[in-house]
Amino acid sequence: MVPLLLEEVIISFIAGSMRKIVGNILNGALRCLSILILEVAVDYAFFQKFAIVPWNIVAYNIFGGQDRGPEIFGTEPWTFYIRNLLLNFNIWFIFALSAVPLLALQAVFRLQATSKQTLLRSLTLVTPFYMWLAIFTVQPHKEERFMYPAYPFLALNAAISFHMVLSYIGSSNPKEVIGRVPPKLKLTVVMSILLVAINAGLLRVVSMITAYNAPLKIFAPLEEPSVAQAGESVCFGKEWYRFPSSFFLPNDMRAKFLRSEFRGILPGEFLDAAGYQDLVAGTSRIPTGMNDRNEEDPGKYVDISQCSFLVDSYFPGSIGSELEPDYILDESQWEKVSCKEFLDASQTSLLGRLIWIPELPVIPEQFRRTWGQHCLLRRREPAQERE
Template sequence: MYTSMLGLAAFLDWRGGQKVAQGIMWFGLGAIVGWPFAGALVMPLLLEEVIIGFIAGDLWKVISGILGGAVRCLVILACEVVVDYAFLGKFAVVPWNIVAYNIFGGDGRGPEIFGTEPWTFYFRNLLLNFNVWFVFALCAAPFLLLQAAFRPRATSKETLFRTVTLITPFYMWLAIFTLQPHKEERFMYPAYPFLALNAAISFHMLLSYIGSNNPKEMVGRLPAKLKLAAVMSVVLVAINAGLLRTLGMITAYRAPLKVFEPLEQLSVTQAGESVCFGKEWYRFPSSFFLPNGMRARFIRSEFRGLLPGEFPNAPDYQTLLEGTSRIPAGMNDRNQEDPGKYVDVSECSFLVDSSFSGRATTDLEPDYVHDEAQWEALACESFLDASQTSLLGRLIWIPDLPMVPDRFRRHWGEYCLLRRRKSD
């Protein structure tokens, strides 16, 4: 996302001449060090540069810039290969490996084995996270066509061509990933700067139309204060919707980032102890939340896919390199369960678990939170019970006040860090 933003800024900034090489470098950095598919976003911008160079008779300058950007990307790729070789102990072009697995993986491989979503997934997700601005982003092309058709004086050929180029990457990205069966929210991250740009262009065209004082147009005869009120209403709705969404997400789902705090107390933990995860394995934020000397372990749950592996302890730099170059036992590229990842619950000094009134327990997923004979709660945080909360309560923050009707109120479960009780 950040390199896409910097690359887009380079292509937009024509002060002192075009910055094709710089723009390619930023997109290349994101594609090589980050996610290789993000590099596709540069294609419409490059096509525009080539067309402009051809029309202006200065195509060689554009080609020179493209070659300069390619050289910079090759330098970045070479640096990455060197670093990867040091840690992996073998030659590897990681961006190509990602592309090869996701596109040419073959039967039983590829992103689809990790789940699929309907085509509406990204539309619902982006509408939730960007509210009005996502609608504006989608309206960029229709608004541009309407402006070109009914207000041709406001849209020169140069402006039309430039605007089409700038709004295309977002539509292209959204279309490509909407067609993919496997969908994740993070896949939209590289296109966020283009979503914001599309929304800004749409809003600018709308403001240009509303701000017209041409008496031949109906909008030109409206009072200025009424126009200002209409515009500010849209802006305030967007701001408040964003704030309510952000506050709702923080208050509903912050528990996995909070419950580990007691482990930092010296009197609570001892070296070599383990904190275990069962059904909550996928909410474990990172081992960086655990004290030095404590390891995360997994116990059996109803999940039947491949759990994360772990690197061996590395007391020195040489051991670190040996550990990163070794593939953990049981790893595979088919999301097949590895029984070797599990430990028995009796080996767990601590356990992270959740309890929701709307969730049924099973033999593999008992209610550890209320098993007070075996476990004591060190820290418990409220966690939104999505199965018992209405749609509105899941979307935005709603205050827990008595005056709020029960059907709109948010309902809560517990997310706890448990410690095994010591036997007498």
């Protein structure tokens, strides 16, 4: 937004219409203020206290103070987003990063192909992606989701860069080297690059879906009346961070946590709500044991004897521990209700982790993907009860 606003200010200043741009800025500010007031009102209705959530996010992440702030949740090197975006967007991320250099080259060597106004407009459009990437790259704590808002800008930058490259390649000027290349050869090269990029993206998408969709599928049997009873609990130990949401559980079942090797804060529970008053009572109440220092809360754990169901994973290349045993192998206590394949990243080659590789005999063993199991387990009934 900032680059676009600056562009409008500069253009208005040059055109001598500052009064109009000031009016537009005030109009936009009033609209933003109206949205903020509505947001605060909705938050107050559920939190039962005044809160400006956007400011709370900024205050904690920037002015959190000692033992607070995003760094306590882990840090990554400055190359994290570059590697992540290159992995997920392949050549399009390279195009996105190349937008400004290509604009500079076009301004120097092909100024006749574009106007100064177009260059200024293009520079304004490509700047937001660089700003977002730079701001979050310098932050020690990094997560893939922090880049989600920048994806449209990444696509825009890539499109602008690709357009400039195509404009240059499509030149038929005999004075330029590219102008003497046969058109069919140009088309072949461009289409080859496009097909490789598209297929790489598709292989990546299929790889992610087939490798890691197990946590979204194993809960389906709980919807069957013969499998689960009202009031029973589904417990999570080392798999707590793969639990997608309570929406995957029947309304009368609850997720519980077992103690594992993890020593940070775990999610809390909202109160059950039968109506609006109960709903507000739940959303306005801070669950017990919560803190903003990522400190472990022993009150979040339950004893395994309280678990009717348990979610666990097993990978042949891993070794269990006292707090994280392989419950899947304990068939005397647990039976498998639903199991799905889950990629064993530690035993799979780099290529197998990057893209989808078909399970075909012709694929060399070292390139095949290795699988573990992600299962929903049910506690076995005592022998006398089964009889």
